[in-house]
Amino acid sequence: MALFLRYKKPGPLKPTPNPYPSRFQFWRHSLLASFILILIGGGALRFYKPFYDPLQDGFFEGTVWLQKVFLQPFHETSALLKDAHQFIYLKDEHGRLKLENENLHKEIQVLRPLAHENAALRKMLNVPSVEVVKYSAARVLSSPYDGLHRFFLIEGGQKDDLIKDQPVIVEEGVVGRLEKVGVYVARVLLITDLNSRIPVVTSLSNERAILSGNGSFLPTLVYLNDVKKIQIGEQIVTSGLGGVFPPGLPVGVVDAIENGKIKVRPYVPFQKVEWVQILKIHPEDFYKEINTALEEE
DSSP states (O other): SSOOOOOOOOOOOOOOSSSOHHHHHHHHHHHHHHHHHHHHHHHHHHHHHHHHHHHHHHHHHHHHHHHHHHHHHHHHHHHHHHHHHHHHHHHHHHHHHHHHHHHHHHHHHHHHHHHHHHHHHHHHOOOOOOOOOOEEEEEEEEBBSSSSOEEEEOOOOOOOOOOOOOEEOOSEEEEEEEEESSEEEEEETTSSSSTTTEEEESSSSSOOEEEEEOOSSSSSESSOOOGOOOOOOOEEEEOOOOOSSTOOEEEEEEEEEEHHHEEEESSSOOGGEEEEEEEEOHHHHHHHHHHHHHHOO
16 A cells, blocks of 8 residues: 555636626626617618707707806906906007097098098999998807818807808908807808808909818918919908808908919918807898799799
8 A cells, every 4th residue: 555645736727607797798788789779779860850950959059058168267267367468558558549549530531521422423323332231249169170170169149140151250351151050159160161162352363263261271262264363462352252251351361372272361360269240141032032033044
C-alpha cells in the first residue's frame, strides 16, 4: 500500500450558462427594440402631414424656448457690460453726437428745397409715389452655424404679424429673410447661407445678378451678363426683382474676383448683430398677382 497519494492539479472551471439573463442584457434588448419602434413610428408619421406638421412646430418652439432660457443670463450680462462701457465713454459720445447733429441740420437745410422740387416734378410727370414700408424690431436670440447653414433666431413670430419671406435688415444693410415663423420666435435665413438667393444689381456697371450664399463669409454673384464689367470695390444693392426685397437696399461690396468668381463682402457684421428690423412686406400677395398674370396669359 502506497504511503503517499499523488497530487492531482485541479482542472479549469467550466462556465455554466446562466438560465436567468442579467439586467444589462434585458435593458440592452429593450433599448434596441424601443429604438427600432421609434424609427418605424417616426418614418410613418413623417408622411402623415396632419400629425407631423404640428409636432414639428411644437418641437421647434420648445427647442427655441430652451435656448432662450439658457442664454438669457448671458444676454443680460452682455447688456450690463455694454452699458458700463457706454457710460465710461459718454462724454466723448455726447461731443460726437452734437457735431453730427449740427451737420444733419445743415444737410436738412440743403435737402428741403430739393425735396420740394422733387415732389413738384413727380406731380408734373405723374410718377406714382413710393409706398412707405413699415417695420418692426426684434432681438436676436442666437446665431447657430453648422458649417454650411447660417441663421438667426429672433424674438418675434405670428403674434407680431410676421410671415415667411419678409426681409430682415439692420442699419448697415440686408441681413436675410424670414425662413420659418413660429408663434413666438422666428428663424432668419442669412444672405451667407447655402440656400440664400437674392436678386441684386451693381452700382457702377449696372449689372443685374443673383447673390448666392455658399456657407462662407463671402457670398458670390452668379448669372451675370458680363463679368468683365464688374470692378473691385463696387457696391451691391437689391434690385427689387422677385417681390421680396425692395430695390436699393445695401448688400455689400465686391471684395475679390478670382477665376471668374465674384466674391461680395456683406456690409452687415453678423457677429455683432443684437437687434434686427423686419420689413412688413407681404410677399405672398406679390406671388398671387404673378400667378394670376401668368394664368391669364
